[in-house]
Amino acid sequence: MVKIENSKRTILNLAESLLQDRGFNGFSYADIASALNVKNAAIHYHFPSKEALAIAVIQRYRERFKLWINNARIKDLAPQEKLNWFFKIYEDFRVNNGKVCLVGALEVEFNTIPDGLKKEVESLNRETLAWLEVTLAEGKKHGAFQFNGTPASKAALIYSSVQGSLQMARALGAKKFREVVEQNKMDVLAA
Amino acid sequence: MVKIENSKRTILNLAESLLQDRGFNGFSYADIASALNVKNAAIHYHFPSKEALAIAVIQRYRERFKLWINNARIKDLAPQEKLNWFFKIYEDFRVNNGKVCLVGALEVEFNTIPDGLKKEVESLNRETLAWLEVTLAEGKKHGAFQFNGTPASKAALIYSSVQGSLQMARALGAKKFREVVEQNKMDVLAA
């Protein structure tokens, strides 16, 4: 028994990283197994199917996001700082070897992924959007933000541009991502 | 000799559609062959490798875009109408069975695609961005558009949000895409 310490978590970490790096169709059990120096079947022992593995990754991410936004360290922040924290999540993805948002990656492959996974992606997308919407509404109410349109559609614009620019940064460099973040701030911050 | 009329073009059409639908790793030669009722090898006869096929798809798309923007029907349009035409391209993708932008799709899979294809994606991305930038600058100069920041960063925001929202529409429906387009217009059109 060779045993990786905390195999399940290690596998989830690797799978999350691979999903953000190469997409669902871009990695295999062999990638994970070889990285952990175990055999393919060892991964199947912990996660019977690729669908189950990817679902577990998204569920863990959803839990994490939920914990973050309900934690006082973020909950009690001013709207502008909340937004900064949000952008920082993706800035960290970018710095971390050009990773992309899980939601965007899986939506590109949406027509090829299992149904259970689709539902998880949809949930994560809705939850992220909901938080952004509330944050924008709050900031507008308090005079920190200024924008036309509903908080919902502004949230959709911001989130989709972050997803898109993370992808764009793959071909055009990290600068493009940061440009989009700065433009978003400019477009929403009250003068 | 069964022969498809204009095989090369028919294959390119199908490959483009499959790329937008399922991504580079999400389709195979068998998908194209079976749709055209020919054997796999027939596709290899026209395009020796998957890389060559995908490159040809992007190159054709680039040519098409170049023709459009240099055509008087679009070149002579007012900036607002140019922007509407631009959004319309992607609205048509969306209507056409939830297709996604080629650039976004291939950038999600960027770390898994051949180098020659990466270069094509980068070129298409740059060319699209360049046209948008010029259009935004022109509109701002003529007073049709109003926005903070450079035309370049505003172009990056708009393009990445279109890409992102096209993907988002997969999980959340076409409404999300249209919401983002409308928000973009609101954020750029002079009151």
Add this chain to the structure above:
DNA sequence: GATTTTACTTACTAATTAGTAAGTTTGTCA
């Protein structure tokens, strides 16, 4: 100290993948 459980390995399968080589049929052109 014996038994059971956990975390694997070994050894597979069946399907799918991109790609190739050698033929075959049809149309074109000298």
Add this chain to the structure above:
DNA sequence: TGACAAACTTACTAATTAGTAAGTAAAATC
């Protein structure tokens, strides 16, 4: 009429894929 090229098919290969079944060694539990 004969040569040749275009557009295929047949028949492969070698690699990779997700997934399974049966066995094994170590650790935990009784």
